[in-house]
Amino acid sequence: MSMTALLFAFAMIDNLLLLFINIYNIITLSDLEIDIINVRQACNKLNQTFLPEVVLHIILTVFFIFNNNWFIFILNIVLDLWFAYKYFKRQPGQLGFYDPLEINNRRNIKAHMKDFLIRLIFYLLCFLLYLFFFDIGPILMQQSFPLSTNITMFELLKMTANVGCSLLKIILENPIKARQNAQEQSSSGITYAHKLNKYAFYIDWYNHTIEDIDRLYRALNDIANLRTSFRQKPVRLKLLTLITDQTLIDNLNVISSQPGTAIYNKSLECICIRCKNGWIGFQKIAYRKSMYARDFQNGYISKIDRFVFDSIHNPLFDHIYDRRLPPS
Structure with missing residues (x-):
């Protein structure tokens, strides 16, 4: 694994710790607000997490300097400067970063709660950013393999998992050789997958x-x-x-050529539905409740002269894989 990949792996772990610290602090302030704990107990808990949060974030900022990630360094140094500003702005004689006298005010509790929420969102966005950059390192090893024509997603998942595990084992057995043979990811030929939503189905x-x-x-x-x-x-x-009997297909074509038309076939025990270039069958239908094709025929299709399903646009077939899709 390259140093860049190691850095972003560490950054994600570091950010998870920072997220947990801020969630803990938000829970502490919430407990104070509803009087589960008193103000001194709350300040003790908050002060115990302040130094670890600052140290974790400064370490992360320094690491990005050595890796020449100036954009992310500037992004993080802003928060470090905010920590320094808040620390030196403390009142003389204040006990710790969070003082019971200062925080014992509902308006101040709300202000601190707002600070923690802003930092929580900041750390969450940074985590997603690091996750994106984690996948930009060189390729240590890759392998192509044939796919069967009727493979399903789950079968492909199992196959790629097995191949990935075998490649990972080879890399771990000789990581030095793997780094020597590493190849940079190509910037050309990139394709983007569509985001799944309910209309994709x-x-x-x-x-x-x-x-x-x-x-x-x-x-x-x-x-x-x-x-x-x-x-x-x-x-x-x-x-x-899949309907392969040409005689059956010809008989169905005589009945209707309108896409979406549903016809029950007794020999296949399925609902045959007309699509753009032919017929396709389904043995079970769930309309209000799940039922087999024969029950759907008796309950719905037989009671209508021509049973036609609606056509609904599917965004997965908008073939635009050469650019990122705008957020929906």
Whole structure:
């Protein structure tokens, strides 16, 4: 692991400690505000955490100097200067950084609570920043491997975990050689994954092909079921079935060519749904409650002349992987 990666790993651990200290201080002030503890007990607790917080943050700031991370150094030195300003601004004869006489006022309690909340947010944002920079070091080892055509997300997760563990074992056995063969991450050819939201699980029957729906199912079904809607109510689709019988497909095409049309097939025991380029089946449907295809046929499809699911836009198929998406 490079020195940069080690630095940001230490920075994340350091920031977690600072987060815990500020959460502890916020809880202490809350206890004081509702009279669970008295003001002297509260100040003793706050003073016990002040020096560790300052030391942890100064160490972090100094480390960023030696690593030439000037932006993050300036970001952190501002808080160090604030600590120094608050310390030297103390009243003469004040006991510790937090004094019972000074803090024994509801307005002062609110002011200190605000300070702790601001620092808590600052440390949280810094933690996310360090987490981002932690992944910018050189690549110590990488390996390509073949994927089967019908692999699911969970299967891919297990496969990559096994490969990652084997590579990590090799690196730990000879870290010096791994660092010597390290390669910098390329700045070209970068792609960005879409952020998952509830619409990522919906099927757009007019625009999604059989292949699109199959890939979507294999990618997301281990997280949550694919969805559609009927009369503006969500419907969850379970147990996907690919329809390969050409005779059956021809018979379904005779009945309807409208995307979203749902037809029950007794031989496959599934609900066949028309998409952009053909038909795809699901053996279980959850509409109000989960049920098998035959029950859904008897309860809903058979009572309507033409049962058609709604098409809902899915942002995962907006193919813009060459740039970052704006926050939604």
